[in-house]
Amino acid sequence: MFLQIVTSLALLLAIVNGAAIPSGLVPQPTQDGRIVGGSTTSIEDHPWQVSVQKSGAHSCGGSIISTDIIVTAAHCLQSPVTTSILKIRAGSDRRTYGGVLIEVAAFKVHEGFNAATMANDIGVLRLKTKLTFGSTIKAITMATATPAHGAAASVSGWGKTTYGGSSSSQLLYIDTKIVGRSQCGSSTYGYGSSIRETMICAAAANKDACQGDSGGPLVSGGQLVGVVSWGEECALARFPGVFANVAELRDWVLQAQKTV
Structure with missing residues (x-):
């Protein structure tokens, strides 16, 4: 279930440097993605979910962990991404309307992120305006222990x-x-x-x-x-x-x- 473009340059560098490229990590024609075999749901059941948008279009998902911090994947934030093109939509189960649309003030990608191996694929966004929590917008707690196999x-x-x-x-x-x-x-x-x-x-x-x-x-x-x-x-x-x-x-x- 690969979900984002891994750039040709990153792959070329990985090959040149002899790094192992996980099967499936190949350039994709779009940055869109999907839940396969999924069922429709409401934002009230997933109030921590946000749409991370680039230049006005949905690009990735993210999770609210505080009023102004979103956790997402590092590969969603790779260059040439800048804060000027980033916004998040929260509080809506529609990616194109509803809820609130908030600009991103800054973001940070894990320093150990490796586009060839996908290790440390995590990043955070800080919002320009704090979210107001309610039934459709809530933070989720980050796990402190890895869940057991089969959970x-x-x-x-x-x-x-x-x-x-x-x-x-x-x-x-x-x-x-x-x-x-x-x-x-x-x-x-x-x-x-x-x-x-x-x-x-x-x-x-x-x-x-x-x-x-x-x-x-x-x-x-x-x-x-x-x-x-x-x-x-x-x-x-x-x-x-x-x-x-x-x-x-x-x-x-x-x-x-x-x-x-």
């Missing part, structure tokens, strides 16, 4: 509903299950050593996140446990969705929100 989880977003298909205008979600890092990197699945300690996986039959869902929330036990990151196409049986592991990256987020 129930959910993913939400406005991404594509089929690989290479159209994006959803309505917020969608799927129920899924956590696949532990050791299991995700085992011979049961196709990723092998591409699964790093800053990653966590989730899988469900014929359900997945995909292009355009990047940066969005993986939630388990009412906590943010993952950030949509990458994968091999979408909803393929031997390739779970791969997420930045929030429990492993939480300390970085807490520090980054102080300096962004």
Whole structure:
């Protein structure tokens, strides 16, 4: 369930430097994405979900962790992205209208983010105007421990509903299950050593996140446990969705929100 463009330059550099490129990390024609096999939902059920917009169009998902801080994926914020083209829409289950549209004052990408391996795929945005919390806009708590293999989880977003298909205008979600890092990197699945300690996986039959869902929330036990990151196409049986592991990256987020 790969969800964003990995630039040709990044791939070329990775090849030149001999870095391993995870299967599925290839340039994509659009930055849109999807929830595959999802069901429509309301923002009241996912009030931490935001749409990260570039130049007026939905690009990625994100999660509210405080009145002015959004967590998203590092690959959503790669150059040539600047604050001048970034806004977030919060409080709406529609990516094109409703809720509030707020400009971004600053953002920070994890210093260890690697576009070839997708390690440390996390970043934070600071908003120009603080959010007003209510039934449609709320913060979600970041997990302090990685959920167990097999734990129930959910993913939400406005991404594509089929690989290479159209994006959803309505917020969608799927129920899924956590696949532990050791299991995700085992011979049961196709990723092998591409699964790093800053990653966590989730899988469900014929359900997945995909292009355009990047940066969005993986939630388990009412906590943010993952950030949509990458994968091999979408909803393929031997390739779970791969997420930045929030429990492993939480300390970085807490520090980054102080300096962004």
